[in-house]
Amino acid sequence: MTTPQASNARVRIGTAAIYAILGIGAMAYIYPLLWLLLNSLKETPQIFENPWSLPSRWMWSNYPNAWTTGQVSTYLFNSVLMTAATLTVVLLLSAMAAFSLTKLRWKASKWTLLYVLIGFMVPVHATLIPLFVNFTKLHLVDSQFGLILIYIAFGLPSAILVLCGFLTAIPNEMMEAAVMDGCSMYGVFWRIVLPISSSALMTVTILSFVGVWNELLLALIFLTDQGKFTLPVGLTRFSDLYTTDYAPMFAAVMIATIPTIVLFAVFNKRVLAGMAEGAIKG
Amino acid sequence: MEKLLRKKTTILFFTVPALLFYTAIVFVPILFSIYYSFFSWDAISPRKYVGLDNFVRMFTKDDVFVTSVKNMLFLTVTSIVFQQVLGFMLAVFITSRIKGKEFFKNVYFFPAVISSVAVGMLWTFIYDPGIGLLNGFLGLIGLGSLQHQWLYEPATAMWAITTVVSWQYVGYTMILYVAAIQNVPGEIFESARIDGAVGWRLVRTMTIPLVRPIIKVSTVLITIGSLKFFDLVFVMTRGGPADSTTVLALHMYSRSFSQLEYGYGDALAVVLLAMCLAATMIIHAIFRKSEVEY
Numbered sequence: 001m002t003t004p005q006a007s008n009a010r011v012r013i014g015t016a017a018i019y020a021i022l023g024i025g026a027m028a029y030i031y032p033l034l035w036l037l038l039n040s041l042k043e044t045p046q047i048f049e050n051p052w053s054l055p056s057r058w059m060w061s062n063y064p065n066a067w068t069t070g071q072v073s074t075y076l077f078n079s080v081l082m083t084a085a086t087l088t089v090v091l092l093l094s095a096m097a098a099f100s101l102t103k104l105r106w107k108a109s110k111w112t113l114l115y116v117l118i119g120f121m122v123p124v125h126a127t128l129i130p131l132f133v134n135f136t137k138l139h140l141v142d143s144q145f146g147l148i149l150i151y152i153a154f155g156l157p158s159a160i161l162v163l164c165g166f167l168t169a170i171p172n173e174m175m176e177a178a179v180m181d182g183c184s185m186y187g188v189f190w191r192i193v194l195p196i197s198s199s200a201l202m203t204v205t206i207l208s209f210v211g212v213w214n215e216l217l218l219a220l221i222f223l224t225d226q227g228k229f230t231l232p233v234g235l236t237r238f239s240d241l242y243t244t245d246y247a248p249m250f251a252a253v254m255i256a257t258i259p260t261i262v263l264f265a266v267f268n269k270r271v272l273a274g275m276a277e278g279a280i281k282g
Numbered sequence: 283m284e285k286l287l288r289k290k291t292t293i294l295f296f297t298v299p300a301l302l303f304y305t306a307i308v309f310v311p312i313l314f315s316i317y318y319s320f321f322s323w324d325a326i327s328p329r330k331y332v333g334l335d336n337f338v339r340m341f342t343k344d345d346v347f348v349t350s351v352k353n354m355l356f357l358t359v360t361s362i363v364f365q366q367v368l369g370f371m372l373a374v375f376i377t378s379r380i381k382g383k384e385f386f387k388n389v390y391f392f393p394a395v396i397s398s399v400a401v402g403m404l405w406t407f408i409y410d411p412g413i414g415l416l417n418g419f420l421g422l423i424g425l426g427s428l429q430h431q432w433l434y435e436p437a438t439a440m441w442a443i444t445t446v447v448s449w450q451y452v453g454y455t456m457i458l459y460v461a462a463i464q465n466v467p468g469e470i471f472e473s474a475r476i477d478g479a480v481g482w483r484l485v486r487t488m489t490i491p492l493v494r495p496i497i498k499v500s501t502v503l504i505t506i507g508s509l510k511f512f513d514l515v516f517v518m519t520r521g522g523p524a525d526s527t528t529v530l531a532l533h534m535y536s537r538s539f540s541q542l543e544y545g546y547g548d549a550l551a552v553v554l555l556a557m558c559l560a561a562t563m564i565i566h567a568i569f570r571k572s573e574v575e576y
Contacts, residue, residue, distance in 0.1 A: 014481065015378075015379070015380065018375045018378060018380055019380065021375065022372070022375055022376070022380070022386050025372070025386075025390065026385075026386060026389045026390070028449070029389050029390060029392075029393065029449075030389060031415075032404060032405075032408060032415065033404075035408075035415055036404055036407070039407075039413075047413050048412060048413055051413045051414070051415065051418055052418060093299050093300040093303065094300060096295075096296040096297070096299065096300065097296065097297055097299075097300035097301070099296055100292075100293055100296035100297040101297070103287070104287050104288070104292060104293050104296065105284070105287045105288045106288065106293050112297070112301070115309075116300075116301075116304060118309070119304055119308045119309065121506075121558065121559060121562055122308065122312060122555060122558070123506075123509070123510045123531075123551075123554055123555060123558050124510075125510065125531055125534055125535075125551045125554050125555070126311075126312050126315050126551045126552065126554065126555040127307070127308060127311035127312055127315060128315075128534075128535075128538065128539075128547075128551065129314075129315060129318060129538055129544050129547055129548045129551065130310075130311035130314035130315055130318065130548075131307065131311050132538075132539075133544070134311075149303070149307060150307055152303055152307075153303040153304055153306070153307030153308050154307070154308060156300050156303060156304050157304065157308070160300065176283055179283050179286060184286075185286055185287075185289070185292045186292075186295075189296070210395050213397065214395075214396070214397035214398060214399070214513075216397075216398065216399055216512070216513045216516065216517075217512050217513070217531070217535065220516075220535075221535075221539055231397065231399075232397050232398075232399040232513075235397075235399045235400065235403060235517075236399055236516070236517055238403075239403075246407070246413060249403065249407075250407070253400050253403050253404060256397065256399075256400050257396055257397075257400045260395055260396050260397070261392065261396070264388075264392055264395055268388050271395065272387065272388075272391060272457055273461075275394070275395075275454065275457060276457050276458055276460075276461040277461075279454075279458055279499060279500075279503055280458065280461070280495075280496070280499055
């Protein structure tokens with residue numbers, strides 16, 4: 001048996017150890033970012049001389065340099081465009097399909113859901129060559145529109161899954177009452193289903209945003225004109241452009257990361273919940 | 283009501299758009315990929331049926347394929363071990379009675395939502411022999427002898443990469459465990475504590491069995507993620523030095539879109555597809571076998 005005092009002391013040591021471990025771990029995340037930030041404000045020769053120090057001259061010009069010469073502004077604009085377009089269509093179509101699969105009555109709905117689920121397990125690689133060959137024929141290669149179509153198709157399965165999970169748990173009474181009042185099914189969808197699904201739609205938004213905003217492989221294959229690049233592809237071309245001129249590259253990585261960090265800072269509770277929910281439902 | 287819910291036009295209106303996208307861009311191309319994998323086909327010569335030749339060639343003549351599968355397994359195993367152990371540990375610590383839970387959760391999690399390209403570039407800088415943080419740090423604490431050209435030496439490159447993967451995603455695994463632990467009603471832990479279970483014993487007898495479903499989910503996620511792994515390798519090493527860090531997705535990418543060997547590339551894609559499906563089924567089977575009721 002341990003005395004209460006001894007066990008108290010043990011708990012305190014335990015807590016101190018937990019803080020120490022979590023603190024050291026946190027440093028492994030914060031310090032690299034800080035280092036990136038500091039080096040993004042130096043002149044390249046100074047990075048080579050002493051990557052640890054504070055900048056001797058604060059080179060704010062690295063940022064405009066990456067932004068215009070490095071074309072980060074173009075990439076950022078393209079990423080925003082692609083993500084916004086994909087999200088809009090994925091949200092609308094997945095909500096419609098999930099509504100139909102969970103609330104409307106038709107025999108094949110179970111099978112259809114299963115059919116869509118296949119897409120959830122399939123790696124995108126298994127579609128690349130047929131897509132590339134056919135998209136070339138249809139002049140959809142090197143087209144942002146073509147790539148958006150692919151992003152939409154691959155965003156749908158997980159979105160439908162999350163929304164179906166949510167909608168099955170929603171009772172039908174509100175829908176029935178609306179129909180009694182003379183509302184059509186389309187009205188029910190717009191005025192009832194969409195509003196009550198807002199939290200699930202938020203989850204879908206987060207999952208799709210993270211997926212599309214960061215996507216590299218498809219963008220690499222389906223975009224060849226530098227003016228159409230998204231941020232991930234654009235960044236991979238940065239090292240070719242600047243080779244050993246590190247400072248603008250540090251700045252470019254910072255610029256590319258900032259939007260996500262800001263969004264995460266604002267919505268972090270929702271993002272954490274959404275990402276966990278998305279994974280567990282899947 | 284019933285009639286409205288069964289109306290064909292309504293059903294078609296809501297279902298068809300999504301299904302059309304999915305069928306045309308996801309489902310049908312998969313079937314074509316499987317079909318093409320039995321052909322010899324590149325950008326110049328016409329398609330020619332070759333049976334299983336592509337697959338035979340893969341396993342007998344393609345050293346890069348063998349390396350890529352080895353690397354994939356290496357990534358899968360190390361990621362599962364690192365992320366499960368560290369992720370679970372962090373989750374237990376964060377859900378214990380400490381202050382600053384939210385801060386730690388966010389700090390550990392945020393790399394999971396940042397693009398792998400940015401993360402890969404950051405770590406390429408960190409591993410850089412000239413300006414890198416890691417060699418600098420080792421020199422500073424007097425361990426200069428341990429300095430390496432991390433990404434340029436075959437012996438260290440895969441370890442360097444798998445470290446970055448775990449750095450980026452351990453927070454994700456942690457979040458899944460945190461959610462599961464917080465879902466357990468507090469009384470269960472309280473009553474266990476009153477029964478004298480503390481520290482490691484509490485974790486072993488209570489927490490681990492209760493988060494069991496998450497062990498399965500995160501194992502599937504980590505495994506599939508490792509099998510499909512592409513971004514970080516592409517950014518950090520492009521598979522080098524001398525193909526020593528190549529992975530199946532990268533091999534498939536360069537065969538298909540640099541060397542334009544569509545038939546062979548598709549065979550590689552089909553192997554990747556089969557591996558993903560098999561891995562998912564195997565993991566489900568393992569966990570079903572040992573499912574326990576509480």
